[in-house]
Amino acid sequence: MRPSHILLIFLLLLVVIDATLYLHARRLALDLKDDQAIQAIAVAGLGITDLCVATEARYTRHPAVTDPMAPFMDHPGAIEHFPTGSFWNAPIKTNSR
Amino acid sequence: MIPKGLEKQFNILDFSLSSLWRRKLKNLGIMLVFAVVIFLLGSFQMLTGALTNSAEAVLENTPEITIQKMSAGRQEAIPLDYIEKLQSLYGIREIIPRIWGYYFDGSNLANYTILALDSDAMPSGNKLNVTLAHGHFPKKTEAGTVVIGRSVHDILELGERRIFSLFRPDLSLKSFTVVGLFSQQTDLLTNDLLVMNLDDARDLFSLPPSVVTDLCVYVANPAEIETIAKKIALLLPDTRVLTKTQIQKTYQVVFSWRSGFASICLLTALVAFAILAWDKASGLSPEEKREIGILKILGWETGDILAVRFWESTLVSAFAFIIGCTAAYFHVAFFDATLLRPIMVGWSVIHPPFKLLPSVTLADFLLIFTFSVLPYLGATVIPAWRCSTVPPDSVIR
Numbered sequence: 001m002r003p004s005h006i007l008l009i010f011l012l013l014l015v016v017i018d019a020t021l022y023l024h025a026r027r028l029a030l031d032l033k034d035d036q037a038i039q040a041i042a043v044a045g046l047g048i049t050d051l052c053v054a055t056e057a058r059y060t061r062h063p064a065v066t067d068p069m070a071p072f073m074d075h076p077g078a079i080e081h082f083p084t085g086s087f088w089n090a091p092i093k094t095n096s097r
Numbered sequence: 098m099i100p101k102g103l104e105k106q107f108n109i110l111d112f113s114l115s116s117l118w119r120r121k122l123k124n125l126g127i128m129l130v131f132a133v134v135i136f137l138l139g140s141f142q143m144l145t146g147a148l149t150n151s152a153e154a155v156l157e158n159t160p161e162i163t164i165q166k167m168s169a170g171r172q173e174a175i176p177l178d179y180i181e182k183l184q185s186l187y188g189i190r191e192i193i194p195r196i197w198g199y200y201f202d203g204s205n206l207a208n209y210t211i212l213a214l215d216s217d218a219m220p221s222g223n224k225l226n227v228t229l230a231h232g233h234f235p236k237k238t239e240a241g242t243v244v245i246g247r248s249v250h251d252i253l254e255l256g257e258r259r260i261f262s263l264f265r266p267d268l269s270l271k272s273f274t275v276v277g278l279f280s281q282q283t284d285l286l287t288n289d290l291l292v293m294n295l296d297d298a299r300d301l302f303s304l305p306p307s308v309v310t311d312l313c314v315y316v317a318n319p320a321e322i323e324t325i326a327k328k329i330a331l332l333l334p335d336t337r338v339l340t341k342t343q344i345q346k347t348y349q350v351v352f353s354w355r356s357g358f359a360s361i362c363l364l365t366a367l368v369a370f371a372i373l374a375w376d377k378a379s380g381l382s383p384e385e386k387r388e389i390g391i392l393k394i395l396g397w398e399t400g401d402i403l404a405v406r407f408w409e410s411t412l413v414s415a416f417a418f419i420i421g422c423t424a425a426y427f428h429v430a431f432f433d434a435t436l437l438r439p440i441m442v443g444w445s446v447i448h449p450p451f452k453l454l455p456s457v458t459l460a461d462f463l464l465i466f467t468f469s470v471l472p473y474l475g476a477t478v479i480p481a482w483r484c485s486t487v488p489p490d491s492v493i494r
Contacts, residue, residue, distance in 0.1 A: 003114035004107055007412075014419055021426050028430065028454050035282040035452075036154045042228040042283045044158035044221035046212060047195060047313045049344050051152055052246075052288045055208045056445040058199055061289075062210075063351050064156075064344040065163060065311070084443035 054084040109401065113408035116388075124409075127374070128417045134370050135421025135469055136428070137436075138363045142465070143429045144437055145352035146456025151285060152348035158220065160193075160313035161322050163339040164329060172337070174308035179333060183314070186332065188325050190317045193218050194309035196298040200263060200291070205252050207446035211291050213298030220315070228287070232277025235294050243297070244277035246290040248447040266303045273297070281450075288449040367468055375476035389481070390489035399485045406481035407474070414470040422462065429455040 042048060054060040099107070117124045164183075166175035180192050195214040202209060216222040216234055225234050235242040245253075253261050255275065262270040279287040299306060316325050322340050330338045389402055428434055433451045434441070442448055 002107075003111045003118070007110070007114060014423070018419075018423060021423065021430075024430065025426075025454060025457065032151075032452070032454050036151070038228055038280070038282045039155040039286055040158050041221045041224050042279075042286050043155055045216050045219050045225040045228070046290075046292065047160045047163075047193070047214060047219060048212075048286050049156070049159050049163065051148065051156075051285055051348070052210075052290070052447075052449050053148065053285075054442050054445050055210075055289045055447045056443045058208075060443070061199070061208070064159075064347040065165065065339060084441065084445075 056084060060084040106404070109404045110408050113405050113412065116405065117409055117412065124413060128413050128420075131370060131414065131417035131469070131473070132421040132424070134363070134366050135418055135465060136424045138367065138465055138469075139422045139425030140428045140434060140437055141363060142461050143425055143455035143457065144434045144441070144451070144453070146458070146461065147429065147451075147453035148352045148441075149348055150456055151453060152352075153345065155286065156345055156348060159341050159344050161316055161319065161341050162314035162326050162329065163344070164312040164314060164333065165310075165337045165339070167335060167337050174304060175311060175336070176308050178307070179312065179336070182332060183312075183329065186325060186328055188316050188318065188321050189314055191218065191315040193313040193315075194295070195313055196295055196302070196304065196310045198298075198302055198310060200301070202252070202263075205446060207248075207252050208289065209249055209291055209447075210289050211293065211298055211301065213293050213295045214313070215295065216292075219313075226277075228280060228283050229277045230280040232275070234292065235276060235297075237294060239276065240294065241271075241273055241297060242276040242293065243273040244279065244290075244292040245275055246279045246288045247281065247284060248288045248449065249291060250275075250278055252447065263301060265301060271297075271301050284449050284452070289447045364468070370469075371472040371476060374473050375480075386484055389484050390487075393485070393489035399482070402485040403478060403482055406478050410474050410477040411470075414473040418466060418470055422465070426455050426457065429453065 049064045050062040052061070059066040164175065164179070165172050166179075167173070177194060180194065183189060183192055193214060195212070197210065197212045200209045200211050201207075215237070216225055217237075229244065230247075232244065234244055255261060259275045260272055261275070262272040265271055273291075273293070279290065293301075295309070298304070314325075314329070316322055322342070326338045326340045330336065392402055392405075393399075428436065429451075430453075434453075438448070438451070441451075
């Protein structure tokens with residue numbers, strides 16, 4: 001068997017794996033659509049403004065409605081000391097005034 | 098019948114594969130490291146993209162306008178009198194006062210989010226019970242009742258118990274009865290949440306009855322949200338007025354992989370890899386140089402030698418790319434992005450499960466491809482071209 005034939009078989013294997021993952025993604029998207037319909041009710045009914053991803057600091061738990069000065073008043077002299085604050089981008093200027 | 102040009106390329110491909118196999122340890126090592134860098138970059142991008150997409154999908158129904166009172170640059174409780182002032186503005190449909198805040202559970206070192214509002218007045222408020230795994234939302238008449246998120250239930254180790262207590266600021270205890278538990282489907286929003294009546298939240302936080310945390314405003318015509326927000330800002334100059342659009346925009350940038358510190362680290366790793374590849378390839382080993390010289394003596398042209406190097410680099414980088422991206426999907430979709438979770442949740446004690454659809458877009462793949470595969474091709478083919486233009490007798494001597 002030529003080396004290029006072995007390569008072709010390996011490529012086919014990868015194509016099959018990735019095609020399976022594509023089908024998985026489509027099924028997961030359908031499942032999550034049902035979840036998102038329920039999440040949308042929770043958001044509307046409770047007025048939720050943020051995702052619950054990082055709960056360590058209030059400006060990463062609620063970046064959309066947080067106090068813009070929050071990182072500076074958590075610790076004297078420390079602009080940022082929570083890990084997630086370093087890895088997340090700063091929220092855009094949210095004051096409409 | 099295979100065309101002659103294609104047959105030649107197949108032969109060169111066979112030669113390249115044999116050449117790669119001869120130095121399999123080195124080439125597999127390079128491919129593995131390359132795949133790991135692409136895997137990390139791809140995982141981060143798929144995870145942050147998934148979170149951004151989820152935020153975009155579910156935060157469409159956030160309050161149209163949120164009003165917070167600011168004092169000395171900090172947010173503070175807003176007086177209920179402000180509702181009276183806002184009544185004068187034409188176009189406002191509903192103003193709903195809300196109390197929310199954080200409760201630090203010292204014994205478990207966890208931060209809970211407390212939320213209290215009259216949910217019956219909210220849009221979809223009558224459908225809220227579908228968000229619960231069991232139970233119902235606290236009624237106005239049910240004092241001391243609460244609906245909790247799944248992580249709160251686990252951390253408080255409630256099990257079958259329904260009663261627990263939280264400390265007021267003066268360290269006296271306030272007990273609550275759990276009347277509902279949020280379902281797993283809303284974990285991304287409600288995992289650390291305790292929802293209760295306004296009076297209970299006032300009691301827990303020792304807030305006077307005349308204030309709340311913020312006001313949720315709904316307008317009659319959604320096209321007028323921005324206009325009404327500006328009018329509110331003029332009418333109440335000591336407040337911060339947030340519109341739904343601003344809240345949604347926050348999530349378009351907050352997880353942006355292009356701007357985070359983590360992506361800078363990952364890009365640095367990629368650049369380091371490109372430098373390593375360049376360094377290795379530019380200093381071709383005497384054996385590789387001799388091989389090129391022999392091939393030229395045997396009648397190979399410079400173009401053929403370049404084709405061999407091109408195939409070798411393409412195979413290594415393309416396979417690293419495909420394997421890295423496939424592994425990244427597995428990592429995010431099946432393993433809840435375990436490696437990146439510490440970055441996303443930091444020191445949080447409450448760890449919401451990331452049941453997310455990895456964000457896979459052609460634009461992002463092209464970007465990773467451009468950042469990874471193309472520099473590698475350049476870093477390996479150019480030195481080979483330099484070497485192949487040298488007279489063969491000087492190389493093999």
